Amino acid sequence: MSHLLPLSRVAKLVGLPRHALQEMIRGGTLATFDGMVEFDELRRAFPEVKWDDDAEFRRVQEIKEKAFAKRVLERALPDKEVLVARLNELGDDYAAAKALLLHYGNVMTWVDEKIDEIEEDKSVETRHALHSVRAFLLRHLAEIPPDAVLAQAAIARERIFRIMSAHVTILPSGHEFDVDGNDTLLEAALRNGVSLNYGCSNGNCGECKARVVSGDVKKVHAHDYALKETEKDAGVILMCAYAPVNDVVIEANVAGAHDIPVQQLVAKVKSVEVFNPHMAALHILAPRSQRLRYLGGQNIDVASGGVRGRYAIASCPCEDRHIEVHVPRRAGDDFAELVFNRLKANDALEVEGPFGEFVLDEESPRPVIFLAFGAGFAPIKSLIQHAMSLELAESIDLHWVADEAGHYQDNLCRTWADALDNFNYLPHAPTDDLEALLKSIVMDYPDLHRFDIYAAGSAAQLERARPLFVSGELPGARWFENALDA
Numbered sequence: 394m395s396h397l398l399p400l401s402r403v404a405k406l407v408g409l410p411r412h413a414l415q416e417m418i419r420g421g422t423l424a425t426f427d428g429m430v431e432f433d434e435l436r437r438a439f440p441e442v443k444w445d446d447d448a449e450f451r452r453v454q455e456i457k458e459k460a461f462a463k464r465v466l467e468r469a470l471p472d473k474e475v476l477v478a479r480l481n482e483l484g485d486d487y488a489a490a491k492a493l494l495l496h497y498g499n500v501m502t503w504v505d506e507k508i509d510e511i512e513e514d515k516s517v518e519t520r521h522a523l524h525s526v527r528a529f530l531l532r533h534l535a536e537i538p539p540d541a542v543l544a545q546a547a548i549a550r551e552r553i554f555r556i557m558s559a560h561v562t563i564l565p566s567g568h569e570f571d572v573d574g575n576d577t578l579l580e581a582a583l584r585n586g587v588s589l590n591y592g593c594s595n596g597n598c599g600e601c602k603a604r605v606v607s608g609d610v611k612k613v614h615a616h617d618y619a620l621k622e623t624e625k626d627a628g629v630i631l632m633c634a635y636a637p638v639n640d641v642v643i644e645a646n647v648a649g650a651h652d653i654p655v656q657q658l659v660a661k662v663k664s665v666e667v668f669n670p671h672m673a674a675l676h677i678l679a680p681r682s683q684r685l686r687y688l689g690g691q692n693i694d695v696a697s698g699g700v701r702g703r704y705a706i707a708s709c710p711c712e713d714r715h716i717e718v719h720v721p722r723r724a725g726d727d728f729a730e731l732v733f734n735r736l737k738a739n740d741a742l743e744v745e746g747p748f749g750e751f752v753l754d755e756e757s758p759r760p761v762i763f764l765a766f767g768a769g770f771a772p773i774k775s776l777i778q779h780a781m782s783l784e785l786a787e788s789i790d791l792h793w794v795a796d797e798a799g800h801y802q803d804n805l806c807r808t809w810a811d812a813l814d815n816f817n818y819l820p821h822a823p824t825d826d827l828e829a830l831l832k833s834i835v836m837d838y839p840d841l842h843r844f845d846i847y848a849a850g851s852a853a854q855l856e857r858a859r860p861l862f863v864s865g866e867l868p869g870a871r872w873f874e875n876a877l878d879a
C-alpha cells in the first residue's frame with residue numbers, strides 16, 4: 394500500500410527546509426508523485442536519517458524555535474474535538490491495517506492447506522518443490538528484516554506529526570503550511586507567512602470565508618457571522634473559527650499589499666527595548682478584537698498624545714498581535730524622545746496603517762540579497778522573517794551597513810545564520826566611503842542578475858546603491874527599496 398507524504402511533512406521528518414527538498418526534486422535526487430513523496434522513496438533518498446532516534450531532529454527544532462522567537466512556534470495540543478477526531482481517524486487506519494493483516498494471515502493458512510491438498514498423489518519432485526515453497530514462506534514470515542524496524546520507526550514519527558498537526562494547501566495560490574497545536578486555519582496561515590484575506594479574526598465580519606475543497610475541518614470557536622445555508626452546502630467556512638482535522642485543500646484568496654486597507658486602532662505599549670543610546674525597539678500589542686493586517690516590510694504611523702512618527706514594521710505578520718518598530722534617536726525627533734524617555738508598558742498608542750509596497754515577491758524563486766542601512770534593518774528583519782516562514786528563497790544574504798547605532802540586533806542575525814543553511818550574515822562597519830563598500834559588495838556577485846535585492850535605508854543611501862546594483866557593468870538585479878525618510 395503506497396503512503397504519500399506532503400513536502401512540508403517530509404521536511405519535518407528529515408529536518409530539512411522545504412526549499413532544500415525542492416532543490417533535490419529539481420536535481421532528480423528525490424522523486425515525487427503529484428508533489429508528494431512516497432514513503433519508500435523517502436527512506437531511499439535519506440538512508441542516513443536515524444528514524445528511531447529523534448535527538449538530532451529535536452536539536453534542529455530547538456535552534457529554529459530560538460531563531461524565530463518562542464511566540465512564533467509556541468507548542469500546544471490540538472483542540473480537544475480535533476484531537477478526538479484525529480485519534481478516531483488513526484484508530485480507523487489501525488483497524489484497517491489490522492483487518493488487512495488478519496486477511497493476509499488467513500491467506501497464508503489457505504496457501505498452507507492448498508499445498509497439503511496439491512501434495513497428495515504428486516511426484517517426489519513436485520512434493521519437494523511444494524515443501525520448499527512452504528519453508529520459504531514460513532521463514533520470511535518468521536523473520537522481521539531490519540529495514541522493517543526502521544520503516545516502523547519512521548511511520549510512528551509521521552503518525553505523531555499527523556496527530557499534532559494537519560497539512561493545508563491553499564488554492565489557487567498553491568501555498569502550503571501545517572496547522573500545529575490548537576491554531577485555527579487563519580492563525581496557522583498567518584504564522585506561516587501566508588497573508589490570507591481576513592478582517593476581525595474573531596468570527597464577526599465574514600472576511601475570512603473560504604471553501605473546503607477536500608478534507609475535514611471542525612469548528613473550534615463560535616462565530617456571530619451567519620453563513621447562508623447555500624454557503625454551508627458548498628463547503629464555505631470561516632477560517633478564523635475552524636481547524637483542520639486531517640490534511641485539507643482550501644480555496645481562499647491571498648492578499649497583496651494593494652488588498653489590505655489602511656486600518657486605525659488603539660493599541661498598547663508592550664515594552665520599550667533600548668538597544669543603546671541611539672536605537673530602541675517599541676513593542677506594540679494590538680487589541681485582541683482588532684489585529685493589524687499588514688505584510689512584512691510595510692510602514693505604520695504611531696502616535697501618542699498628538700506626537701506622531703512613521704516607522705517601518707520590524708515584526709513579521711506571523712507574530713499575531715505583536716507589532717515591533719525600531720526608533721532611531723535623532724535630534725529634534727519628538728516621537729523618539731517620547732519612546733526613549735516617557736513611554737511605558739500599557740500606555741495607549743494610536744496606530745494607523747499599513748502603508749507602502751515594500752513587500753516580498755512570493756512568486757520569485759530567485760536568491761535574495763537583503764541590504765540594510767542602519768535602521769533600515771527594521772523592514773529587512775520583517776521581510777527576512779516572512780521569507781523564512783515561507784521557506785521560499787534558494788539563499789538569503791543579509792548585508793547590514795551599520796550607522797552610529799551599530800548592529801543592534803547582531804545576535805539575532807547570528808542565530809538566523811546558525812539555524813538556516815541557506816542564510817549568510819554579512820555585517821559591515823560604519824564607513825565614510827559608502828561607494829567603495831557598495832562596489833566591493835557588488836563585486837562579490839558576478840551573477841548578480843539572478844538575484845532579487847531588497848534595500849532599506851535613507852533616500853540618499855538608496856540613491857547611491859541602486860545604480861551599482863541594477864545598472865553596473867554587469868547585468869542588473871531586480872531591485873525593491875524602502876526609503877525610511879521619504
Ligand code: FES
Pocket residue numbers: 591592593594595596597598599600601602618631632633634
Ligand atoms: S476574520 Fe472576521 S469572521 Fe473571520
